[in-house]
C-alpha cells in the first residue's frame with residue numbers, strides 16, 4: 001500500500017518524502033562534520049559527480065553513464081580511504097549521541113536506578129599548576145578524560161599512572177624536563193601518561209594558535225575529553241571541547257568548566273566555534289581601530 005501525494009505534475013509517495021528528508025539530514029550532518037576542513041572540497045566534488053551521474057542516467061546517455069558508473073564504483077572505495085578519519089569521527093559522533101551512550105537522556109530514564117559513575121576528583125592540583133605555568137609562560141597541554149583512560153593516546157607517550165599533584169604537573173612541563181614535550185593525560189585523579197602525541201585538527205584555526213592549540217582542538221574533536229592549553233607565548237589559558245574553544249579564560253572559569261564537565265553537566269554550549277571565535281576577534285579589532 002503506498003500513499004501518493006500530488007505535487008505539481010509529480011506523484012510523490014510518503015516513503016519517498018521520508019527518504020528525501022533522511023538523505024537531506026544525513027548530508028547536512030556530513031557537511032557540519034566536514035565544514036572548514038579540506039575534506040569538504042573533496043566531498044562536494046564527489047557529490048557533484050554523483051548528481052551528474054544520476055542526471056546522465058535519467059537522460060539515458062549510455063556512454064557517459066557507463067564511464068561515470070565505473071568511476072562511482074571505484075569512487076566509493078576511494079572515498080572510504082580518503083575519508084577514513086572523518087568516517088571515524090562520524091561513527092564516534094553517532095556512538096556519543098546514540099541511545100546507549102553514557103551522556104544520553106534516554107539511558108538515564110531507562111536505567112534511572114543505576115547510579116551514574118562519579119567521575120569527579122580534586123581538581124585543585126590542575127588549577128594551581130596552571131596558575132604557576134601561566135605565570136611563568138610555560139607551555140602546557142593537559143587532556144582531562146572522564147570516561148576512558150585514552151589508552152591509545154597514553155601509549156604514544158610515557159605511562160606514569162601517578163597521583164595527580166601540582167608539583168608533578170609543574171615538573172613535567174618544566175622546559176628542561178625530558179617529559180615536557182607533548183600532552184599529559186589525566187583520568188580519575190591520576191596522571192596516566194606524559195609526552196603523549198595528540199591528533200592535530202585539520203580545520204582552519206585562527207592564526208594566533210600554533211601546534212599546541214591545534215593538537216588540543218584535534219584531541220577534543222576525536223574524543224570526549226576536555227583539553228586545557230597553557231600558551232607559552234602569552235601565558236593565556238584556553239580549553240577545547242568537541243572541536244570548539246574557549247580562549248583567555250580566568251581561573252574561576254577554568255575551575256567551573258572542569259567541575260561541571262566531571263560532574264557530567266553539559267558544558268558544550270559554553271564553547272565557541274572556531275569561525276565564531278575568529279569573527280568575534282575581527283569585530284573587536286575593527287571596534288578598537290575605530291575608537
Ligand SMILES: Nc1ncnc2c1ncn2[C@@H]1O[C@H](COP(=O)(O)OP(=O)(O)OP(=O)(O)O)[C@@H](O)[C@H]1O
Nearest residue numbers: 139181182183197198210211212213215231232233
Ligand atoms: N600533536 C601534538 N601532540 C602533543 N603535543 C604537541 C603536538 N604538537 C605540538 N605539541 C606541543 O606543542 C609545542 C609547540 O607549540 P607551539 O609553540 O607550536 O604552539 P602554540 O599553539 O603556538 O603554543 P604557544 O602559544 O604555547 O606558543 C611542542 O613543543 C609540543 O610540546
